[in-house]
Amino acid sequence: MNLPEPTGPNARSDVLIVGVDIGGTKTHLRAIPIGGGAARDLVLPSAEWRRRDWGADAAALLELVARLTGGASVAALAVGAHGCDDAEECRAFQSALAARTDVPLTVVNDAELMPLALGLSGQIGVVAGTGSIAVCRSASGEMLVAGGWGWIVGDEGSAASLVREAVRAVARHFDEGGDRGEPLVEAIFEALSVPSVPRLGSALSRQGSAAAVGRHAVAVFDAADQGSALALQVIREGGRGLARLVALLDRRGAGATHAVAGGSVIVSQPRLWQAFTEGLAELAPGRLTPHLFTGKPVEGACRLAASLNYSRQSGAGAVPLRASSRTKEGHP
Structure with missing residues (x-):
């Protein structure tokens, strides 16, 4: 080594x-x-x-x-x-x-390291990078976890999940009679080297690992910057999905008052952070203060x-x- x-x-x-x-x-x-x-x-x-x-x-x-x-x-x-x-x-x-x-x-x-780094012991840590998970310790010391199931099943708001959901959004777009003019469609086709519309799903599965899929997440945010309604919806749902993980821990007795989010995607993409904070305000109103961890x-x-x-x-x-x-x- x-x-x-x-x-x-x-x-x-x-x-x-x-x-x-x-x-x-x-x-x-x-x-x-x-x-x-x-x-x-x-x-x-x-x-x-x-x-x-x-x-x-x-x-x-x-x-x-x-x-x-x-x-x-x-x-x-x-x-x-x-x-x-x-x-x-x-x-x-x-x-x-x-x-x-x-x-x-x-x-x-x-994920538990981020609240600790801010001196917030016993609070919720949320990772949104290649994958996603929310973790904390209750007052009794019990480890509470939500998410972390992998990109095929969940990992809401992660890089890989955002690409998966973008592909699904594009597929629905075509099912509803849409065309190639939507910015997210072109972004996904270029990022995944999709040869034709029927090969959209196989182009995603060909990527293999979460890391390989997740590296294309920037295409979703680029499409949002170009005004893609589909991309904006994917990002909003991703951020809300991360907030839902936190709200689940809150309902399960976490006893936390702070949620500290970090990871490569949420730190580098303000749209996802905004979607997370808005989702948290809706799902756990007044109960948890969000923090973006950049350390x-x-x-x-x-x-x-x-x-x-x-x-x-x-x-x-x-x-x-x-x-x-x-x-x-x-x-x-």
Whole structure:
């Protein structure tokens, strides 16, 4: 595995807390001296190390942490992981990590990092990137999740879902007797290289993965800028779909008063953010304040690691990052 060099001053002699944001596209690790000092960062594609096997991923992640920390003692490790979409999966990855190190650690879903980064513990995090999901912890600590089903089934407001819904809108447009003059029609035909009207569906399915589909989402927003009524409706429904995920968690007892949304699509596309806030105002009027998160989710992981360290200060304290003698455990 070819790893980039960490950036920032060498903090080898310091005791560190480490936060990790494992996204669907990239992984960001950050180590911060607990006594103060500059952070060190390591960023690399998630596909370079992640295998979707709890044990293999735990071993590989700890290797990355060791590279970042350079042998310094680690007081706490906090991980936000894309794909840990319920409490059982978070526990499975945490157990796999704990089987390989004695460092105090915790694992949460990556959507939970954004509210934490803003100091909003216990609030709802909403990711709208390649995929989408809404996550929070109730007052009792229960992990509540809505969405995250994948682009074929759901992932409302995500890049891949917006393209899927745009294709459906274009298909309905033709069924209703429409022609090629609508801007979204031309945008989708060009983006997906659709050879003819009957091949619209197969052109979408040929894309394969969510990432491959999602990279064409910009075509939907471009069509909206050109005045496409179809594209504007797709975006409105996508934003409302994200708001609905938040409203579902609210109805299920989340007890939150803030919803923090982030991810590549909603951050870069003001139309989607506006649709989300309007949908939230309609579906949960006066109950939740929306926030657009434009920072780095790893900041939330570092806050979580600092909190974990604080709560365990009366214990053994920091330990070197080394393998423990416990048996490996955890499977996807």
